[in-house]
Amino acid sequence: MSVIEPFGGFGLGLRRTHYDDFLSAPDQPRVPVDFVEVISENYMIDGGRQMRILEEVREQFPIIIHGVSMSIGSAGGLDADYLTKLKRLEERIDPLWVSDHLCWTRNSAHNSHDLLPMPLTEEGLSAVCANIDRAQDALGRAMLFENPSSYLTFPEDELSEWEFLTEMTRRTGCYLLLDVNNIYVSAANHGFSAMDYLKGLPLDRVRQIHLAGHDPATPKRDIIIDTHDRAVADGVWDLYAKAIAMLPQPVATMIERDDHIPPLPELLSELDRARGIADAALVPA
Amino acid sequence: MTLAERQEAFLNAILDDAAPLPKGWGNSQAAGMAVYRANYRHAVISALAETYERTALYLGEAGFRQASINQAIAHPPSGWTIDAAGEGFDGTCAKLFAKNPEVAELAWLEWSMLELATAPDTAPMSAQDFGAAVADFGDEEWGALGLTLQPRATARLVDHDLTALWQALGQEGAERPELQLPEPQTCLVWREGERPTFILVEADHAAAFATMQSGATYTDMIGALIGDNAEPTPEEIQNAAMRAGAILGRWLQEGVVVGLT
Incomplete structure (x- = not known):
């Protein structure tokens, strides 16, 4: 499978409310990001305004296409129509890379449109790896897969999530999109050490980091929920600093916001904080 | 398990x-x-x-x-x-x-517009280009004429004034308009450039649109406008042919036709 070279930089997700910001006139300063990430499914379309805007943004920035519906963990395999449309988008945009999540979203009849947790079993691993092989073959390139946040674990689990991810990358040659907020959320929800998680991963396979906000636990709810609707929490920034210091290569860092999307300057300010933390973490002691 | x-x-x-x-x-x-x-x-x-x-x-x-x-x-x-x-x-x-x-009609309209927003990009055929293309047509060519309509454009009969309802809902505090139409009309939905749009036109557009969208010919469209009448008079056929021409002209004016087959 192809090699994905490291790309160091800081970026944001392209959301509709910020289209005008990213389509600045030629005499105006460009949005200060190194790349833009888009949700694949929003652009797996035939035409119209949305596609035209993506192509115009592509002229100014490298694009990452990030999916939420590949359902790489589905026991029934991948959707051929989905792969065809994703490949068409990939050819149209020529992205830095294509990513999705370690999760499943559907069975043969219905789609939850949520990132559902994989049973961490040998059978689950085999299904995921077979699907990744098929997706990477269809796209003709290696992909990145993101560690999910989760709200339950299965009694039948045989592996830790980091062991699962490690074996997944070894068997398929895929790379990792490390969502630091997801590690933080799942560690709190399931009682494992976030540092054990990081130490257990093949960090040389990480090419990108996601940072996002979450809804903390409450007196009535023990579970932390990954919401992407607010600023990144301090605990996640701390974990980000540790992760950056541990990685052996530069990575692309981005802030994810999918709900209650603020004006662009607020997200750029968060991105500046990421830049500062990364700079500090990489200064020799 | x-x-x-x-x-x-x-x-x-x-x-x-x-x-x-x-x-x-x-x-x-x-x-x-x-x-x-x-x-x-x-x-x-x-x-x-x-x-x-x-x-x-x-x-x-x-x-x-x-x-x-x-x-x-x-x-x-x-x-x-x-x-x-x-x-x-x-x-x-x-x-x-x-x-x-009227709720279901409004929901149908919004769904149709969503579908159109991501439809393939096409260029409308102008009346001038159409005129040039059919300039030498005889009766046989006209009868066999087919149209390529804008992808995902659609039309259906409605009983309510969706234009008035759409505008009222787009203005905060606007009064609810009278919705019931005196007689059914066709709601024609298509895309102007990148923007999905719609109009209400005469009822017979719906059958004509469905006929041409199915890949049928101009003769079939005239037949659809005659309707269930098994033995139309020459005058009825003539009237249907004139209506077909008027409907086609409206579609060309609105940019719904993108080519000929």
Whole structure:
């Protein structure tokens, strides 16, 4: 499978409310990001305004296409129509890379449109790896897969999530999109050490980091929920600093916001904080 | 239990609150499932609210929520795009609001516009280009003429003034207009450049549009305009031919025709 070279930089997700910001006139300063990430499914379309805007943004920035519906963990395999449309988008945009999540979203009849947790079993691993092989073959390139946040674990689990991810990358040659907020959320929800998680991963396979906000636990709810609707929490920034210091290569860092999307300057300010933390973490002691 | 069986049981539990949780699950899994169930409902309702913005305004929060929940139960999403969760919502509204059929018509219009927003880009055929293309046509060529209509453009008969309703819902505080039309009209939905749009036109556009969209010929379109009359008089045929010409002219004027076949 192809090699994905490291790309160091800081970026944001392209959301509709910020289209005008990213389509600045030629005499105006460009949005200060190194790349833009888009949700694949929003652009797996035939035409119209949305596609035209993506192509115009592509002229100014490298694009990452990030999916939420590949359902790489589905026991029934991948959707051929989905792969065809994703490949068409990939050819149209020529992205830095294509990513999705370690999760499943559907069975043969219905789609939850949520990132559902994989049973961490040998059978689950085999299904995921077979699907990744098929997706990477269809796209003709290696992909990145993101560690999910989760709200339950299965009694039948045989592996830790980091062991699962490690074996997944070894068997398929895929790379990792490390969502630091997801590690933080799942560690709190399931009682494992976030540092054990990081130490257990093949960090040389990480090419990108996601940072996002979450809804903390409450007196009535023990579970932390990954919401992407607010600023990144301090605990996640701390974990980000540790992760950056541990990685052996530069990575692309981005802030994810999918709900209650603020004006662009607020997200750029968060991105500046990421830049500062990364700079500090990489200064020799 | 195989992976497929586990995933089946998991998804059933998300879609149906009354479904039993998978065997062997305890309190921690039940608490997690509550989050996944809430996420699913939120995702479907949010997607519907985004697609059916004006229908939601018309129904109000409680009515739209009721319709959304009915839709999620009656038509759980099956496609890979969350936008597809709204497919068939007009049917859900037709059943739920049988005494207010304008709701289903409005929902149909919003769905049609969503479909058009991402349709393939095409250039409309101008009246001048059409005129040049058919300049040398004889009766035989005219009879065999087919049209390529804009992809995903659509038309149907409606009983309510969707133009007035659409405008009123787009203006905060606007009064609700009189909706019942004196007689049915065709709602023609297409895209002007990148912008989905619609108009209400004479009722006979609907049958003519359906005929030409199915790949039939101009002769068939005239036949559709004659209707069920098995033995039309020459005058009726002449009138239908004139209507076909007027309808085609309107479609060319609006940019609905993109080519000839």
